[in-house]
Amino acid sequence: MALDLFKKVETQKGLFAVEKISLIYNLLTSILILFMFSQMSHPMQMLWDRIVIAVLTFCLMYLYRLAPCKFSAFVRIAVQMGLLSYWYPDTYELNRLFTNLDHIFASAEQFIFGCQPAVEFSKHLPYEWVSEPLNLGYFSYYPMILVVALYYFFHRYELFEKWSFVIVTSFFIYYFIYIFLPVAGPQFYFPAIGMENVSQGIFPAIGNYFNFHHELLPGPDYAHGFFYSLVDGSQQVGERPTAAFPSSHVGMSTILMLSAFRENRKLASFLLPFYFLLCCATVYIQAHYLIDAIAGFISAFFIYILTSKIYKKWFAEPMFR
Template identity: 30%
Template sequence: MGVRFGKDRERAGLYAENRHFQGTEGDVGVVSSGGVALRFTPVDRATLGYDLFVLAFVILFWRKIPSAGTHLLFNLSVVGVVFLMRRLRGGPLSRFLRSGYPLILFTFFYYQTGLLNRILVPEFLDPLFLSADRGIFGEFPGILLRQMLRGRFWSEFFHFFYSSYYIVIPLTAVGIFLRERGRFEEYMFQVSLLFYICYAIYIFLPVEGPLHLRALSFDGGGFFERLVDFLYAKGENPGAAFPSSHVAVALLVAWWSRRVGRAFSCVVTLCSLFLSVATVYCMFHYAVDVFAGVFLAVAYVVAVGKLRGEDKGDDEENGEKNPPRL
């Protein structure tokens, strides 16, 4: 049985009636000390689930983790953010933030994985992944792509599409919020859960990516190349390459973008496809990272569709005329 959504999710927030939670199926609620019932949405539960998983990891391996207290403080603060979002009331911006707040958390969660990913596996596993690429292609395909597509134009071309990743996810979120507000929470839940799956994998499977080859192949010239270097230096931490969350999430977002409009969907889909190539051309990922990202995205969409079908069938059996979506 999948997670149930409906138009009433737009009214998710604060509920108070005789100190009891009057929720709908699919929501989890708690009653605050002031008698206010807080309804946790699927986005909240996915975020809390991942955050508490990391919190448990930090506590379990406390002595092995540098600055473990900082991690503890961060993950506890995320719990506070989730509770704060449930109390948020107001206009369209507040409604957007109530489900869209993970868009801000993704960067911090992602960075944290790079601080935790060598606690259990002390060394990066890159030799295995580089060998896999060479076994398939005869050489790391990033080098082959650079040989075929030389020059500043192609470098800027692919670095532009690599950087588009940071735009298409929130832009699609805004588009869905404006065009199909009743589906916005569903979009955020699916994107959030896919990110959290990738992040959990990174903690146990540290793969840095072919950054040493990038340093030998690019000179830091060109606006978009410098922009990507800046974003990587400020917002990323090595060790989160397999599977490629860039590819997996970008493809999921492309799948969702059709709900915003045909022209928008074409642009986002092209960005996602070129981004998938750019991850290898720009030498941030091995090809096997991309393959894994594509597989994960497809499997995820298929699983979502199956759960939707199960929900629809169950709702029809129960006589519901307008079954909620996954």
């Protein structure tokens, strides 16, 4: 297996599909930054970051030509997937200039369910035996991506580029939605308006409040729980008041399950408990309204089909000839 990873092969000379779509997203958001340049706090740094990412992408392509093998191909794709951790908080830098819409979504939640499920869920199940498994599920999000990626790389390599394209492009579709649909979610919105208003079903508009504030509501009790601490620590570092509707945690994990189920039902069965816990956790830890999770689940099927068709029509080209 190790020899196979480093064996030299005849390869595709240009950019991989996932690199092309990443550069397209890079360009489109750069244009958006230029349009909003005077309103942003550090647009030059954001543009410079994009230049560095583009240069890195082309450098990896040329280095790959020097050592064309499965391992160097994996590195190229892994870098693009790793950069998603940059692109996600980047949506906040763009959408915080727009008027926040949480009051609309919280009001819709109240109208549909007669309450705030994100509050009631944790309120009625404030137990460690509930909190820890759900936080485990939430924390499993990126490990699930890694597991499915490694499965495709080692067992379905001929589909690995397509799979990575579908995953990264799906993320970018969600990110574009978040840029133009600024919804922060209960963890941010409820502290901003006060829990007294929430309990009375009063959801005032807060304008551009999140342009200057990003206080995060702590998750439900059991702060000493191991998985609680992992989730809380990761949120304190990387979470921003952005990306609530639709839930990309639910949407992307659903796309992962579709990918796994299509190729290996044993893999899908292994991931299923983590997937179920993750979907429930998005509401339990108050990261999302319930309607966010529902929209994430429904949108996943459309985005999975759309990204697969886009790849087949415009980007399909084997990494190895």
